[in-house]
Amino acid sequence: MGWAGKRDFYAGGLMVLLGLGAAFEGQHYNIGTMRQMGPGFMPVALGIVLVLIGITIAGASLAGAADDGESILPAQPDWRGWLCIIAGPLLFIVFGKFGGLAPATFACVFVSAMGDRGATWKGAFALALGITVFGVALFSYVLKVPFPVFKFFNLVSP
Amino acid sequence: MIETAFSGLWYGFGVALEPHNIMWCFVGVLIGNMVGVLPGMGVLATISILLPLTFAMKPVAAILMLAGVYYGAQYGGAICSILLNLPCHPPHAVTCLDGYPMTQQGRGGVALGITMLGSFIGASFGITEMIFLAPVLVQVALQFGPAEICSLMLLGLLAGSTLARGSPLKGVAMTVFGLLLGVVGSDVNTGVPRFTFGITELYDGVEIVALALGLFGIAEFLKSINQKMEINLQYTKVRLRDLRPSKADLKQAAFPMIRGTLIGSLCALIPGTGPTIASFVSYAAEKKISKTPERFGRGAIEGVACPEASTHSSVQGDFIPTMSLGIPGDSVMALLLGALIIQGIVPGPQLIREHPDIFWGLIASFWIGNIMLVVLNVPMIGIWVKLLTIPYRYLYPSALFFVCIGVYSANNDLFGVAETLAIGMFGYLLLILGFHPAPILLGFVLGPRFEENFRRAMLLSRGDILTFVDRPISAVFIGLCAVLIVGQLYVRLRRPKMVEDLTPAEQQAAAE
Numbered sequence: 001m002g003w004a005g006k007r008d009f010y011a012g013g014l015m016v017l018l019g020l021g022a023a024f025e026g027q028h029y030n031i032g033t034m035r036q037m038g039p040g041f042m043p044v045a046l047g048i049v050l051v052l053i054g055i056t057i058a059g060a061s062l063a064g065a066a067d068d069g070e071s072i073l074p075a076q077p078d079w080r081g082w083l084c085i086i087a088g089p090l091l092f093i094v095f096g097k098f099g100g101l102a103p104a105t106f107a108c109v110f111v112s113a114m115g116d117r118g119a120t121w122k123g124a125f126a127l128a129l130g131i132t133v134f135g136v137a138l139f140s141y142v143l144k145v146p147f148p149v150f151k152f153f154n155l156v157s158p
Numbered sequence: 159m160i161e162t163a164f165s166g167l168w169y170g171f172g173v174a175l176e177p178h179n180i181m182w183c184f185v186g187v188l189i190g191n192m193v194g195v196l197p198g199m200g201v202l203a204t205i206s207i208l209l210p211l212t213f214a215m216k217p218v219a220a221i222l223m224l225a226g227v228y229y230g231a232q233y234g235g236a237i238c239s240i241l242l243n244l245p246c247h248p249p250h251a252v253t254c255l256d257g258y259p260m261t262q263q264g265r266g267g268v269a270l271g272i273t274m275l276g277s278f279i280g281a282s283f284g285i286t287e288m289i290f291l292a293p294v295l296v297q298v299a300l301q302f303g304p305a306e307i308c309s310l311m312l313l314g315l316l317a318g319s320t321l322a323r324g325s326p327l328k329g330v331a332m333t334v335f336g337l338l339l340g341v342v343g344s345d346v347n348t349g350v351p352r353f354t355f356g357i358t359e360l361y362d363g364v365e366i367v368a369l370a371l372g373l374f375g376i377a378e379f380l381k382s383i384n385q386k387m388e389i390n391l392q393y394t395k396v397r398l399r400d401l402r403p404s405k406a407d408l409k410q411a412a413f414p415m416i417r418g419t420l421i422g423s424l425c426a427l428i429p430g431t432g433p434t435i436a437s438f439v440s441y442a443a444e445k446k447i448s449k450t451p452e453r454f455g456r457g458a459i460e461g462v463a464c465p466e467a468s469t470h471s472s473v474q475g476d477f478i479p480t481m482s483l484g485i486p487g488d489s490v491m492a493l494l495l496g497a498l499i500i501q502g503i504v505p506g507p508q509l510i511r512e513h514p515d516i517f518w519g520l521i522a523s524f525w526i527g528n529i530m531l532v533v534l535n536v537p538m539i540g541i542w543v544k545l546l547t548i549p550y551r552y553l554y555p556s557a558l559f560f561v562c563i564g565v566y567s568a569n570n571d572l573f574g575v576a577e578t579l580a581i582g583m584f585g586y587l588l589l590i591l592g593f594h595p596a597p598i599l600l601g602f603v604l605g606p607r608f609e610e611n612f613r614r615a616m617l618l619s620r621g622d623i624l625t626f627v628d629r630p631i632s633a634v635f636i637g638l639c640a641v642l643i644v645g646q647l648y649v650r651l652r653r654p655k656m657v658e659d660l661t662p663a664e665q666q667a668a669a670e
Contacts, residue, residue, distance in 0.1 A: 012589035014329050015581065022338050029350050035621030039345035039352055042609045045371045046338050060327070081383035085376065085558065089579045092562040093572045101563075108562055109555045116551035117384050124555075126533075131556050135563065145567045 012058025023047030084115025100151040170518030182219040194234020206370035210568040217501040249433035249469040256461030267400025280467035284474025292482040299507035304615035309635035319597040336598035340605020368463040368577040373595040376582025411463035422468035426475020432488040433472040440468035475500025489596040492603040
């Protein structure tokens with residue numbers, strides 16, 4: 001079994017897990033009868049279909065696996081890039097809750113920009129500043145999205 | 159029939175030329191053209207970012223703008239393919255094969271000029287097709303009961319997931335997953351909350367903006383970060399007068415354009431075969447009938463004219479099933495349909511009658527938008543080319559901010575941002591495992607209507623599942639589903655031979 005086969009095996013396995021989860025959770029709702037279906041019918045039915053498809057995908061990977069030397073992870077796992085991109089929206093949430101739109105935007109852009117291997121502190125800072133000014137002007141003043149630009153840090157009752 | 163078409167069109171121009179609407183149409187095509195040129199920005203991500211902004215707009219303006227982004231991006235994508243050899247927009251991957259060699263020979267301007275001409279001809283034909291065909295389809299579709307609607311949706315879902323890129327089986331898996339995501343939230347009939355796990359924000363279901371931005375925004379950024387793209391800018395100096403093709407060029411490109419247009423308009427009618435497949439089919443066909451097939455891949459002007467005309471004809475034709483039947487052919491159409499649903503408009507055959515302003519206004523705006531695009535592209539080619547030089551490291555952090563604020567403004571709630579992030583991370587896992595997430599959106603948008611009609615059909619037939627084959631129209635759709643599955647199996651088993659027929663460059667383009 002080559003890497004591509006392994007990848008499909010995991011892919012099928014994930015679908016089986018998702019399908020099982022949906023089918024079991026769906027049983028808690030009322031399934032009803034064929035004539036008068038309850039809210040649980042569709043989730044259970046779809047879950048079972050997904051399990052069957054997953055088994056087929058995984059089964060096909062075991063049967064005829066072509067080894068094209070492909071790893072499951074991309075050639076070079078880029079932990080720094082992934083971490084920075086995931087941290088961007090997380091910081092947006094945290095700073096948005098406690099600081100307001102301007103700090104949230106700055107943190108989100110600055111941190112995610114640092115994910116690129118060619119990024120410099122200066123470049124990321126300039127980009128974040130530019131986007132913050134532009135973003136606040138566009139969304140707060142032109143489009144009037146209800147999001148306070150600055151909030152005083154108030155950790156007790158946000 | 160022709161009379162209704164003309165009166166409808168006349169009315170549509172009245173709607174589309176209202177200052178408010180024409181402005182949003184312009185904004186749409188401008189943004190579309192821009193993201194089409196920017197390597198690494200997708201149409202889907204752009205439409206999803208703009209989606210929350212349309213909540214406050216009138217439905218007509220919203221749909222004109224979002225549609226404008228879609229076809230505008232096709233013009234921009236061609237520039238990217240021809241001048242940079244970057245197939246960042248799938249329908250234009252084929253154009254690289256001959257467009258870039260033309261650029262290397264110093265004829266990039268001519269290739270662009272031919273592309274614009276071909277695009278306009280293709281688009282015009284696609285629009286005409288829609289004007290005449292959509293009302294006919296509607297007449298048929300108005301007779302449909304819940305069983306027929308259900309079978310038709312099944313056909314649409316199956317076609318959309320198996321004919322798209324990648325493994326058909328994985329495509330179906332993604333569609334089913336999308337249907338499951340569509341189940342999340344309160345049940346329409348009984349109000350029972352499903353798959354909410356006690357999270358109040360999920361009672362209204364998964365937010366479509368969060369789903370689209372997670373899958374096509376965050377997951378894409380995770381995939382493309384630090385993947386160095388070789389961008390070669392040495393050929394990007396194109397002047398306005400370079401765009402003019404010579405008489406010989408025009409003569410050579412004329413018939414390929416017409417053939418491409420016809421192939422594209424046929425592909426648009428088959429659910430699930432969007433512009434990407436149309437462009438590949440037309441390129442292969444053009445190469446096959448050419449007297450000098452060896453010129454293809456070395457800068458043959460036919461190899462640019464034909465797929466481009468085909469792409470644009472198919473892009474416009476894509477709107478036919480979406481607007482007349484309410485069945486989207488691909489994920490972009492699913493998103494546009496989602497935008498209509500958010501506006502409180504029920505998609506389906508009754509749309510043309512109940513909202514003629516949307517249908518005819520949209521058609522008229524296609525003409526206006528396409529003329530705008532030609533006008534935008536010809537004199538501003540220098541500016542578009544400059545956009546190509548924006549590096550990805552400035553692009554994705556800015557886009558990430560737009561994703562965050564876009565999803566926030568959908569509900570004015572930070573929960574949506576967390577939802578998007580979670581979906582994005584899961585979407586990246588799916589990408590790693592070789593799934594294409596586009597069918598998820600298709601299943602998600604159609605899911606609730608599918609369930610509702612399925613339950614109604616079963617109620618009407620007193621629980622007899624055979625109702626789907628007993629009713630003749632429904633049986634035809636189910637039969638087509640079976641043909642589709644058998645056809646897929648047949649192609650699967652024969653594929654090794656078909657792949658051998660392609661050149662390595664074509665194989666690479668097909669893999670994109």
